[in-house]
Amino acid sequence: MANDMLSKRPARRARIVARHRPKWQRIVCDVRMRAAPRMRVMPAQASVCSHASHAYAAITPPDRNRPPSPTRHASGTDPPMTATPALLIVDMISTFDFPRGAPLRRAAIDIAPRLARLKRRVREQGGMCLYANDNTGAWRSDFAALVTLARASKAEPILDHLEPQPDDALILKPRHSAFHQTALHFILESRGIRRLLVTGVSTEACVLATALDARMLEIDVAVVADCVAASSAQRHRDGLSVLRHCDFPVVRASAALAVFDRG
Structure with a gap:
C-alpha cells in the first residue's frame, strides 16, 4: 500500500502543476504529446521547450488580432479581377x-x-x-x-x-x-x-x-x-x-x- 501511494505521488503532483499552468502552455503540451506520444522528454529538454514556447507566445499575436487577408473584401469574397493590366x-x-x-x-x-x-x-x-x-x-x-x-x-x-x-x-x-x-x-x-x-x-x-x-x-x-x-x-x-x-x-x-x- 505504501509503495502504491508513493508511486501515485508523482502523477498527482503532475496533475496539480498542469492545472495551474497558463492555458497556452497546456495547449502546447497537449499538441506536443499528441504529435509524438512515444517521445521521451528529459527535464532539461522540457525546460528549453517551455522557454521557447513562452518566447514564441510573446512575439506571435493571437489569430483574432491578425489583419484580414489582403486578397479578400470585407464581405469575405475575392476581389473582382481587373481586366486592364x-x-x-x-x-x-x-x-x-x-x-x-x-x-x-x-x-x-x-x-x-x-x-x-x-x-x-x-x-x-x-x-x-x-x-x-x-x-x-x-x-x-x-x-x-x-x-x-x-x-x-x-x-x-x-x-x-x-x-x-x-x-x-x-x-x-x-x-x-x-x-x-x-x-x-x-x-x-x-x-x-x-x-x-x-x-x-x-x-x-x-x-x-x-x-x-x-x-x-x-x-x-x-x-x-x-x-x-x-x-x-x-x-x-x-x-x-x-x-x-x-x-x-x-x-x-x-x-x-x-x-x-x-x-
Whole structure:
C-alpha cells in the first residue's frame, strides 16, 4: 500500500502543476504529446521547450488580432479581377549616380516620352500605375525625397514626362526585384490585378528579376521592349533575349494593352 501511494505521488503532483499552468502552455503540451506520444522528454529538454514556447507566445499575436487577408473584401469574397493590366515603372526615378549610371540615364531619358504615353493609355482604361524604385536615401528618405533628388540632377528630363501622380502607387525596394520584400504583391492582389506590364531600367537586371518573380507568383506578365532600357545596347539585347528564351511576352508599347487578350 505504501509503495502504491508513493508511486501515485508523482502523477498527482503532475496533475496539480498542469492545472495551474497558463492555458497556452497546456495547449502546447497537449499538441506536443499528441504529435509524438512515444517521445521521451528529459527535464532539461522540457525546460528549453517551455522557454521557447513562452518566447514564441510573446512575439506571435493571437489569430483574432491578425489583419484580414489582403486578397479578400470585407464581405469575405475575392476581389473582382481587373481586366486592364497594371503598369509597373521600375527604377526610373533616380539620379543615376552610380557605375554605368550616365549611359543608363541617357537611355532612360530616351524611353521616357514613350513610356509616358503608355502610362496615359493605361490610366485612360482604368488601369493602375505603380513605381518601384531603389531607395538611394539609405532608408532615411521617402519617395517624395527621391523625386526631389532626381529633379535636381541630370535626370530631370525623365521627371518632365514621368513624375508620379497622386493616385500612383509608390514602392521602395531593397534589391533588384520589385517584389522582393516589398508590398507590391499585396497591392496587386488587393486590387484584383493579375496582369502586369513591366517597364523601366535596367533590362538585364531589375526588369528581368521583377518579371521572373511575377511569374513565380503566378501573375501574367509582359515586358514592353521599347519602354525598357539598359546601360548599353548589348546589355539591352541580352536582357530581352533571356526574357524571350523564358517565353515571356515581349511586346512594343503600341501592342502592350492587348497582349493578354491574344489566344
